Amino acid sequence: MDIFPALLGVLSDPLLLGWVVLAAIVGMIVGAIPGLTASAAIAMLLPLTFYMEPLPALAFLYVIGKSGRYGGSIAAILFNTPGTAASAATQLDGYPLARQDKAGKAMKVATLSSVIGDFTGEILLIAGVAWIAALALKLGPPELFAVYFAAFIVIGSVIGKSVTRGLASAALGVLVAMIGLDPISSTERFTFGSFDLTNGIGLVPLMIGIFVLGEVFAQIEQRGQPSEMASGGGDANHNRLTWREYKPCLPHVARSSFIGAFIGMLPGLGSAIAAFVAYGEGKRRATSPEQWGQGALEGVAAPEAANNAVSGPSMAPLLTLGIPGSTIGAILIGVFLIHGIQIGPTMFLTSRDLIYALFACGLIGIVIYGLIGYFGAAFVGRFIVRIPTRVLYPVIFLTSFVAAYTSRGNLFDVYVMVAAGFAGWAMRKLDFNPAAFVISFVLAGGAEETFRQALLLSDNGLMIFVTRPLALLFLVIGCAALMMRLRSLKKQSGAGTVTP
Amino acid sequence: MALVLIGIGATVASFGISPDQAGRWGARYFPLAGSLALILLGLIELRAAPGGPVMERRHLPAIAALLGLSVVYVWAISALGYLIATAVAAPLALWIFRVRAPIGLAAAAVLSPALYHLIFFKLLGVFPPLGRYFDVLDVIGGY
Numbered sequence: 001m002d003i004f005p006a007l008l009g010v011l012s013d014p015l016l017l018g019w020v021v022l023a024a025i026v027g028m029i030v031g032a033i034p035g036l037t038a039s040a041a042i043a044m045l046l047p048l049t050f051y052m053e054p055l056p057a058l059a060f061l062y063v064i065g066k067s068g069r070y071g072g073s074i075a076a077i078l079f080n081t082p083g084t085a086a087s088a089a090t091q092l093d094g095y096p097l098a099r100q101d102k103a104g105k106a107m108k109v110a111t112l113s114s115v116i117g118d119f120t121g122e123i124l125l126i127a128g129v130a131w132i133a134a135l136a137l138k139l140g141p142p143e144l145f146a147v148y149f150a151a152f153i154v155i156g157s158v159i160g161k162s163v164t165r166g167l168a169s170a171a172l173g174v175l176v177a178m179i180g181l182d183p184i185s186s187t188e189r190f191t192f193g194s195f196d197l198t199n200g201i202g203l204v205p206l207m208i209g210i211f212v213l214g215e216v217f218a219q220i221e222q223r224g225q226p227s228e229m230a231s232g233g234g235d236a237n238h239n240r241l242t243w244r245e246y247k248p249c250l251p252h253v254a255r256s257s258f259i260g261a262f263i264g265m266l267p268g269l270g271s272a273i274a275a276f277v278a279y280g281e282g283k284r285r286a287t288s289p290e291q292w293g294q295g296a297l298e299g300v301a302a303p304e305a306a307n308n309a310v311s312g313p314s315m316a317p318l319l320t321l322g323i324p325g326s327t328i329g330a331i332l333i334g335v336f337l338i339h340g341i342q343i344g345p346t347m348f349l350t351s352r353d354l355i356y357a358l359f360a361c362g363l364i365g366i367v368i369y370g371l372i373g374y375f376g377a378a379f380v381g382r383f384i385v386r387i388p389t390r391v392l393y394p395v396i397f398l399t400s401f402v403a404a405y406t407s408r409g410n411l412f413d414v415y416v417m418v419a420a421g422f423a424g425w426a427m428r429k430l431d432f433n434p435a436a437f438v439i440s441f442v443l444a445g446g447a448e449e450t451f452r453q454a455l456l457l458s459d460n461g462l463m464i465f466v467t468r469p470l471a472l473l474f475l476v477i478g479c480a481a482l483m484m485r486l487r488s489l490k491k492q493s494g495a496g497t498v499t500p
Numbered sequence: 501m502a503l504v505l506i507g508i509g510a511t512v513a514s515f516g517i518s519p520d521q522a523g524r525w526g527a528r529y530f531p532l533a534g535s536l537a538l539i540l541l542g543l544i545e546l547r548a549a550p551g552g553p554v555m556e557r558r559h560l561p562a563i564a565a566l567l568g569l570s571v572v573y574v575w576a577i578s579a580l581g582y583l584i585a586t587a588v589a590a591p592l593a594l595w596i597f598r599v600r601a602p603i604g605l606a607a608a609a610v611l612s613p614a615l616y617h618l619i620f621f622k623l624l625g626v627f628p629p630l631g632r633y634f635d636v637l638d639v640i641g642g643y
Contacts, residue, residue, distance in 0.1 A: 051624050164548065168503050168541040174534040175510055182527035185520040189531055190513055213570070220566060221559045223598050394593035394608075397566075398586065401573065402616050406626050411578050418570040425563070448530045 003126050003363075006356035010059075010364060019056045020361050023063035024369040030064070031071020031087075032384050033392070034079060035219055038068020039327045043207040044399060046334055047406035054339040058358050061335060063365030065328040066118060066311050069271055070369055071380070073110040073304055077103055078381040086271030086307035089279040093292060093299030100295055107377040108241040109297045110304045113253045115370035117305030120257035121264060121312035122366065126359050129348075133320040136345040141453035142464050144321070146471040148447035150478030151323055154266065155436045155443075157485045162431050169433040173440030174447075176201055183445070184452060196412040203334045204407035206441060209420025210427075210434045211327070212400045217425035219393045249301035252282045256302040260309025265316050270326050270435070271307035278306030312362065319355065320345050322446055327435050330442040503542030510535035565596050581631030582621070586613035 010016055030041040042061045049057035072087030077094035090110060097106035139147070156170035157163045179190045180200030191197040256278035263274040282302035283292045292299045314325040315332075322344040324330035336343045341351055348355065373380075404417035427434045458464035465471045514531040525532075569592050576585035590612035591605035599605065621628040628637065 048624070164541045164544045168538060168545070171534045171537040171541065172506075174530060175538070178531045178534065182517075185527050187518050187520065187527040189517050189527060190510070192513075217563055217566060220562045220596070221556070223562070390597040390599050391594065391604075394590070394597050394599070397593045398590055398612055398616065401570075401577075401589075402582075402620050405577075405629060406620055406624070409627055409629075411574060411629055414574045414577070415571075418567070418574060421570070422567055444530065451529065452526055 002352065002356040003359055006353070006360040007363065010357055010360045016056055016059065016361070017364070019052075019060045020063050020365050021368055023060045024067045024365050024372060027064035027067030028071040028074070028369055028372060028380055029384065031068035032074035032380055033387070034075045035215055035222070035389075036396075037211065037215075038065045038071075039207075039331065040211040040215055041068060042328060042331045043204070043211045044396070044403050046204055046207070046331060047403045049335055050338050050407070054335075054341060055354055055357050055361075057335050057339065058332065058354075059361035059365075061328075061332060062315075062358060062362055063369075066308070066362060066365050067369035069308050069311060070111070070114040070118075070304075070373060072307075073114065073300075074107065074373075074377050074381050075384070077106045077110065077300070078378075079385075086275050086310075087303075088272065089275040089303035089307075090300055092279065093294070093296050096293070096295035097297070097300065102295070103381075104378055105241050105245070105297070106300050107381075108374055109246065109249060109300045111370055111373035111377060112241075112246065113249065113256075113301040113304040114308040114373070115366055116253050117257040117260055117307070117309035118311055118366045119363070120254075120305075121261045121309035122359065122362050123312075124261050125312035125316055126356075129316050129319055129355075132316055133345040133348045136320045139321075139470070140468075141450040141457060142468045142471040143474065145447060145450040145454050146465060146474035146478075147321060147323065148443055148450060150474045150481070151317075151443060152440060152447070153478035154481045155439050156433070157482045163482070163485055163489060165431050166433045166436050169427065169436040170440040173437040173442075174444040176206075176437075177441045177444035178448075183449070196410075201416055201441075202408060202410075202413050203330075203442065205404040205413040205417040206420045207327075207331055207334070207438060208400050208404045209417040209422075210424035210438055212396060212403075213417060213421025214424025214428065214434065216393050216397045216400070217421060218428060219389065223390065245297060246301075248287075249298050252278075252286075252298045252302040253305040255285075256282060256304075256306035257309040260306035261313045263306075264310035264313035264325065266325070270314070271310040274310045275303035275307040279303045312359075318343065319347060324439055324442055327438055330439050333442055501542070501546060503538055503545060505542075507535050507538030507540075507542055510538065562596060566593075569593060569596065577629050577631075579631055579633050581635030581637060582628050583613040583617060583636045584631070584634075586616060 010020075026041060026045075027038055030036050031038055042064055045061065045064070049060060052060070069086055073090045073094065076087040076091035077098050080091060080095040080098075094106045094110065097103065152170050152174075153167075156167035175190070177200075179197055181187070181198055182189055188198060256274075259278045259281060260271070260274040263270075263277065279292075279299065279302050282298060283289050286292060286296070286298060288296070310326075314329055317323040317325045318329040318332065322333075324333055333343060341347070341354070400417060400421070401414055404414045405411065407413060424434045426432075427437065454464055455461065460467070465475060510531065514528055514535050517528045517531060519528065520526050569589060573585055573589040576588065579585075587609045590608040594605055594608055617628070620626050630637065
């Protein structure tokens, strides 16, 4: 019930509403630009939000994340290039629809499905998060470490083409997080005598490097390639969406929303996996599966509902356990910390109003990007195609430097950002997993703290993790996820070219 | 192979971390676990796929140019201040992205430092990085 006063509070604050509207527009545009993701936009804009009040700062970035996920569908449908990984499944039917001069219809289906999926996820988050937080308060250090361990394994092994490279990315993230002073004994670790390294590696420059500068490096390879846009307007009859056309999509939207919400709650899986699972499940249950891939409206509705339904529930592990479920969650940790807000289950005791106001901003943001998208997605598409990437990416290049400097007013951070940018590009080229690297970097501090606290509590050393039933359960979940992933890759490698 | 080498290096460095006053390994556990995991995963990679994905070499000169520009740009900021460094870096970045219009490059050299300076160092009030050897801000009195 806390959400209703929060909604009233947000609606009566014009400045906050202005930030939400701006975020909806920025996110949609950034998401629609092929190559740029909501994570990149959030990482780049993060230092600006240090100068804002906590709620507008969080709401601005949170809504960019939501509308950015939706914006990816515009590029997938119009340019046959997914704006984000999450919208790659939308492309399968979206672009064939655009080729049939039905781009407007496809974008309306994508908008409605995204809004329904996002709303479902957000409502589930609002209804369940306080309950999960109350449960999380009962977890001790051994259980929390087991949750971290499971998160490392899932994040490292489930995303990407290679399990070993995914896990190696996670291990690298842990090692980089260890640079600096040990928070308990103040012992220097991996500093090699450098004073700059004693402060550790900053989250903001690392994020900007991996997600923003890394993308600029990647875009060099696309220089000179013109964007081809399918007709975004065209015949009004082709682009009007009727209830009769959308009605068959609704069961797919409902199912996919729950698939997305469930996958969103699991750390690290993210929207791309949700979208493909929903697409596969939708096609399996479709009355005419042969039309999927040829331009079926249901084929747009299912992945769009799923990838947006991830957004709300992916905040649950972050807000209740302090474990980011996504790269956007990992970035938001930076905002919470900068504003002195301790994340974790106690947040619902200390910052309850702020959390529900953030949820309210999320709900309002969904409505706003839904309205803009329904009536203006084609315009956004035409706007994107006019932005010359050979000018856009140099601008992003320059902005990333000043943004990295702004976070702590330190040029060493800018060097870190450059190194992270090159590493991010190389990781993508070599099939490593930058998202696993960054999320593990964020998780490592909490995991180490709970591990060492658990050992201090234990009379039997490491046995504490197997004698506590809940801790053992999470360890088993982590190992089971790894085994299942290896089995599925083994099956795929029998038919294709996937490496274990 | 790179993973194994990084892992070995990190393992050696992990053993260089001092134990705490009670002689416990507390601060070493995680660095050591991460390093050993890296060695193990590197060995699995070596055994499973000796070749790995092939990187296209056609764009490597441009990537190297952008990386070089990035490093020199940060050094130039520390040496000559933000304004001069950005005035040089902006047209070079555009050049790497194949912008050849002289007016556009000249406009970028003038407008980029001015706009970023205005937004970040004036409006947001961030203290600008001053040049060690020379800074235009000293000449124009901070503005």
